Every structure is written in structure tokens, then in C-alpha cells.
Amino acid sequence: MPPDHLLDDYVDPYDDPAARGHRHGPLRVGLGGPVGSGKTALAAALCRTLGAELDLAVVTNDIYTTEDADFLRRNAVLPDDRIEAVQTGCCPHTAIRDDITANLDAVELLESRHPGLELVLVESGGDNLTASFSYGLVDVQIFVVDVAGGDKVPRKGGPGVTASDLLVVNKTDLAPLVGADLDVMRRDAGAVRAGKPTLLISLREDPAATEVAGWVRQQLRSRAAQHA
Amino acid sequence: MTAALLTLADSRLPAGGHTHSGGVEQAIAAGIVHDPRSLEVFLRRRLTTAGSTAAGLAAAACRAAGRDEPRRASLARLDAEADARTPSPALRQASRQQGRGLVRVGRRAWPTAAWDDLPPHPHHPLALGVAAAAAGLGPADAAQAAAYLSITGSATAAQRLLAMDPITVATVTARLAAEVDAVGAGADQAAAGGPAPTDGEPGPAWLPAGTDPLLDLLAEVHADRDDRYFAS
Ligand SMILES: Nc1nc2c(ncn2[C@@H]2O[C@H](COP(=O)(O)OP(=O)(O)OP(=O)(O)O)[C@@H](O)[C@H]2O)c(=O)[nH]1
Ligand SMILES: [Mg+2]
Numbered sequence: 205m206p207p208d209h210l211l212d213d214y215v216d217p218y219d220d221p222a223a224r225g226h227r228h229g230p231l232r233v234g235l236g237g238p239v240g241s242g243k244t245a246l247a248a249a250l251c252r253t254l255g256a257e258l259d260l261a262v263v264t265n266d267i268y269t270t271e272d273a274d275f276l277r278r279n280a281v282l283p284d285d286r287i288e289a290v291q292t293g294c295c296p297h298t299a300i301r302d303d304i305t306a307n308l309d310a311v312e313l314l315e316s317r318h319p320g321l322e323l324v325l326v327e328s329g330g331d332n333l334t335a336s337f338s339y340g341l342v343d344v345q346i347f348v349v350d351v352a353g354g355d356k357v358p359r360k361g362g363p364g365v366t367a368s369d370l371l372v373v374n375k376t377d378l379a380p381l382v383g384a385d386l387d388v389m390r391r392d393a394g395a396v397r398a399g400k401p402t403l404l405i406s407l408r409e410d411p412a413a414t415e416v417a418g419w420v421r422q423q424l425r426s427r428a429a430q431h432a
Numbered sequence: 433m434t435a436a437l438l439t440l441a442d443s444r445l446p447a448g449g450h451t452h453s454g455g456v457e458q459a460i461a462a463g464i465v466h467d468p469r470s471l472e473v474f475l476r477r478r479l480t481t482a483g484s485t486a487a488g489l490a491a492a493a494c495r496a497a498g499r500d501e502p503r504r505a506s507l508a509r510l511d512a513e514a515d516a517r518t519p520s521p522a523l524r525q526a527s528r529q530q531g532r533g534l535v536r537v538g539r540r541a542w543p544t545a546a547w548d549d550l551p552p553h554p555h556h557p558l559a560l561g562v563a564a565a566a567a568g569l570g571p572a573d574a575a576q577a578a579a580y581l582s583i584t585g586s587a588t589a590a591q592r593l594l595a596m597d598p599i600t601v602a603t604v605t606a607r608l609a610a611e612v613d614a615v616g617a618g619a620d621q622a623a624a625g626g627p628a629p630t631d632g633e634p635g636p637a638w639l640p641a642g643t644d645p646l647l648d649l650l651a652e653v654h655a656d657r658d659d660r661y662f663a664s
Contacts, residue, residue: 267661293451293662294592305448305533306663 228431230261230321231424232311234300234337236364237348239330242374242407244272246348247325249413250420251281258424260323261286261314263307265299267329288314296329304341311341323424333362344369344423346416351375355384358393358402366396370403370419377406436567439541440560441577443584448533452526453589453662454478454582455647458654460593464646471590472604475583479608479615481642483582485517486557487619488639490578491571493561495623497546504549507558514555517641520648522655526664527556534559542566571623576616583608589662 235243247262254260262282264272266289273289276282288310292299299306307326315321326342328335337345347368349357352375358365365371371393379386386404393402403415443449456474459465465474489510496506518524531554538559539547544566550558557578564574583605591601619640654660 291451291660291663293453293589295450298450302444303446303448303450305446305536306451308536309448309529309532 229315230259230324231344231420231427232324232326232342233420233423234342234345235325235327235348236300236331236335236337236345236368237328237372238332238350238353241330241348241350241353242372243327243330243348244275245407246346246372246374246413246416247272247327248276248279248281249407249411250325250417251276253412253414253417254323254420255282258322259318259320260325261288261318261321263288263290263310263314263324263326265290265292265296265307265327265329267292267294267296272327285317286314292329296331297335300326300328300335300337300341302338304338307341323420333357333360333364336363336367343427346370346372348372348374350378351384351386351389352378352382354382355386355388355392358389358396361396365393366398368400369423370401370416371397372416373402373404374407376404377408436569437564437573437577440563440567440569440573441580441584443588445537446533447537448530449581449585450588451662452530452585452664453593454482454586455650455654455664456586456590457593457660457662458650458657460590461657462650462653464650465590466594468596468600468604471587471596471601472607474590475586475604475608476611477644478586478647479579479583479611481644482523482647483579483612484615484619484640484642486560486582487575487578487616488623489514489517489555489557490561490564490574491620491623492639493558494564494569494571494574495561497544497549497562497565503546507546507549507554507562508551510558510561511551511555513639514557517639517643518555519643520651522651522664523648524555526651528553529663531556531559534563538563538566572617572620575620575623576613579612579616579619583612593661 235247237243262276266272273287276287277284290306290310311324314324345368347364351373373389376386390404405415407413456465459474465471493510496503515524518527535547542563546562546565550562560578561574587601587605591598622638622640625638
């Protein structure tokens with residue numbers, strides 16, 4: 205082989221220990237989705253349900269400083285020092301996808317403050333159906349849409365709906381009020397998600413987000429198995 | 433070489449710059465910036481004060497990073513000089529936040545031992561100087577990049593906040609090009625000059641030290657707001 209094809213002392217410049225899969229430290233779960241779909245409500249539910257069994261923290265991304273962080277504090281789902289708010293400079297999806305620096309700073313701050321951290325939820329600012337997290341920032345991502353947005357949403361697709369690791373269709377309690385057909389939503393989601401899971405839930409009826417919490421536990425288990 | 437310089441000055445370099453407005457958010461709130469002309473005035477003010485200071489520090493850091501000894505001590509000294517030239521605590525924090533962001537991407541894009549000799553949250557111009565050296569660029573390039581970056585972030589932020597025509601904003605920055613070059617070149621010269629140094633290094637006293645009390649004040653008022661879009 206010519207010398208430049210010898211790989212003996214080759215250092216892979218893309219081998220990033222911080223990247224998905226081989227990153228150590230807490231599991232980072234992204235919560236994305238359109239404005240008002242229930243991301244903060246879901247984060248609060250997961251904190252309530254998993255807070256007793258896991259060492260966890262939350263990063264919120266608001267347009268202004270602390271709306272969602274304040275909600276979590278007010279509802280006392282977590283101590284103050286486990287919630288960090290990130291400012292996104294008018295561009296919520298840039299901060300979770302194109303330039304994740306501010307969010308990495310927040311996650312790393314929480315990690316250094318709580319060395320035993322097992323789970324970090326990163327809630328994105330409300331955005332559109334194309335918004336998705338960079339896997340440099342999170343390990344898995346949940347995309348939350350809302351029944352009240354219409355039963356067409358899963359059919360419309362977009363990276364959030366098609367590529368997220370878990371699609372949550374929230375507010376099923378509103379289906380009769382807005383004339384949304386949940387079977388259509390379930391079927392359309394199944395058609396575009398290539399076997400990845402979809403959960404139809406109502407945080408109003410199940411404030412513990414039981415099924416989503418179960419999915420997060422499963423992610424933690426499979427990650428632990430990977431690192432074992 | 434040119435490609436490396438363009439990469440460093442590219443707003444797409446993921447170093448966290450998009451979350452900072454370089455003071456323009458508060459300048460807009462205060463009614464100081466409201467149209468292309470007032471934006472141009474604001475950017476020129478920034479360029480010739482904070483921009484020139486950053487350019488001098490970046491050039492000096494680039495030179496320090498290129499030498500093996502006493503690199504750590506030189507960079508620590510420059511970091512203190514940056515503090516001394518940044519009276520506003522909010523601006524110090526903004527600079528260190530952006531410095532850390534640049535270190536994160538620079539470390540992997542241009543691996544070199546000099547990164548380890550920077551303090552953990554270095555001022556942004558220092559990280560820029562080290563990145564320039566690591567990318568094979570010289571002090572003059574580091575100064576140019578710093579001068580250019582001192583206006584581009586604010587320009588983009590103003591465009592978003594005032595919903596300005598992006599072509600107008602591009603025109604504003606294009607019209608400042610010669611001044612950006614002059615500030616970069618002047619800062620580089622100042623950083624290279626100074627009396628015969630005792631420890632083989634130009635004295636930091638010769639680095640530009642322009643500050644703008646208005647920018648400092650705006651930054652402090654901005655930091656206290658709870659309805660801001662940008663981190664600074
Ligand atoms: N009826 C009903 N309302 C819900 C449900 N889940 C959340 N909500 C309500 O929907 C509203 C928006 O919820 P949030 O959790 O703030 O939504 P979000 O996605 O975090 O919103 P942004 O962060 O602003 O994008 C709140 O008033 C919630 O109480 C649900 O399952 N059913
Ligand atoms: Mg929210």
C-alpha cells in the first residue's frame with residue numbers, strides 16, 4: 205500500500221467521545237415540537253414520575269429568559285439548581301441544531317454541579333415541524349405534537365415527525381372538541397416513521413405521563429447495556 | 433490559508449455567537465439603533481472600540497500561541513489584560529462564554545497543544561488567537577477576524593430584531609469593509625510594536641485599549657432585563 209494508506213497511527217478526526225452512543229454521563233433527551241404542544245407539561249410530568257428514582261435535571265430554551273424554567277420552578281417539580289434556562293437569540297432551532305454551544309454549556313454546567321446526574325431533559329423552544337435536535341446535543345429525541353393542531357399533522361411529516369426517536373401525540377382529550385380522528389393520526393404516523401414508536405397521550409388525563417416515562421426508562425436501560 | 437481565515441470568520445462556525453447581539457439588542461431598546469444609518473453608526477463605534485481591542489488581543493494571543501514557552505504565562509497575562517480592557521462584568525461574561533464556545537469547536541477542528549494552555553473560560557479574542565495559530569494563520573489574520581466578528585454578530589441580531597431587509601444589512605457591513613481592514617491592521621501593528629521587551633514579548637501596554645462607556649452601560653442594563661432574546 206502507498207504510505208498514505210497505512211492506517212497504523214491514524215487518528216480518526218471524527219472520533220468524538222462526546223458524540224451519540226459512546227458519550228458517558230447522563231442520558232440526554234431532547235423534547236421538541238411546535239409551540240404549545242405540551243413540551244413543558246411533559247417535562248414536568250417526567251420530573252414528577254422519574255424524579256424519585258433518577259438523578260435528573262432540565263434545560264429549557266425560551267424565546268425570553270425563563271418562562272418555562274419558571275413554570276417548572278413554580279410547580280416545584282425540581283429544585284432550582286437542577287433547572288437551567290438558555291437564551292436562543294431569536295432562533296430556537298439554531299440553538300438545538302446548527303449551533304448548540306449555549307445548550308452544551310447549560311448541560312455541562314448541570315453535569316458539573318450534579319456529578320451523579322443520570323438524565324437531562326432538554327426542552328427546545330416551540331418551533332415548527334422541521335425542527336430537530338443535533339445528536340451532538342442529545343442522545344434521543346422526543347417530538348411532541350398536539351391533537352388540537354389537526355389530525356393532518358403526522359401526515360405532513362417533517363424531520364420532527366418522521367425522524368424523532370419517539371413521537372408523542374398529546375392532548376387526546378381534545379380530539380372530540382376539535383374533530384380530530386386519532387386513528388388517522390396513529391395510522392399516518394406509523395406510515396412515515398419506519399417502525400419507530402408513536403404514543404398518543406393526554407397529559408390532562410394522565411399527568412404522570414406513564415407511557416413516556418416507561419420509554420425513557422427503556423432508553424436508560426439500553427444505554428446502560430451498551431456501556432456495560 | 434485564506435480558507436482557514438474565512439472559516440474562522442464564518443458565522444456558521446458553531447461557537448455560540450448567534451446567541452449574542454454584541455449590545456445591539458439593548459441599543460435598539462434604548463432607541464439608539466432603529467434604521468440602517470443608526471446601525472452603521474453603532475457598528476462603527478463598536479468596531480473602533482471593542483473591535484480594535486479584541487483585534488489587538490487576538491493578534492497577541494496568536495503570537496503567544498505560536499511559541500512554546502512561556503505560552504501558558506503569556507496567555508494568562510493576556511487574559512488579565514482582556515479583563516482590564518473590559519470594565520463591564522456582563523461583557524466579560526459574554527466574552528468568556530464565547531471564548532469557551534470557540535475553544536470547544538477549535539480544539540477538534542484544529543487540534544494543537546496550545547489549547548491546553550488557555551484558561552478554562554478564556555476571553556473570546558484569546559481563543560480566536562489560538563485558533564488562528566492552530567489553523568496556520570498569523571497574528572494579522574487573527575486581528576482581521578476579530579475586527580470583522582466585532583460587527584457581524586450585531587448586524588445579524590439587528591436584522592432579526594428590527595426585521596430589517598437582509599440585503600440592506602449586508603450593504604451596511606459591506607460599506608464598513610475598508611474600516612474593518614484598517615482596524616485589524618492597526619491593532620496587529622500595535623500588538624507587534626512596543627519597546628524592546630524584556631521577556632521576548634511585546635508589552636501588553638501597547639495593545640489597543642479602546643472602550644465605549646455607552647456599550648458598557650447598555651450591556652449592564654441588558655443583563656438585568658428578563659425579557660431579552662439574546663444573552664448579551
Ligand atoms: N387539554 C389539554 N391541555 C394540555 C395537555 N397538555 C398540555 N396542555 C396545556 O397546553 C398548554 C401548553 O402546554 P406547554 O406544556 O406549555 O406547551 P409547550 O410545548 O411547552 O409550549 P412552548 O414551550 O411555549 O412551545 C398549557 O396550557 C397546558 O396546560 C393535554 O394533554 N390536554
Ligand atoms: Mg414550553
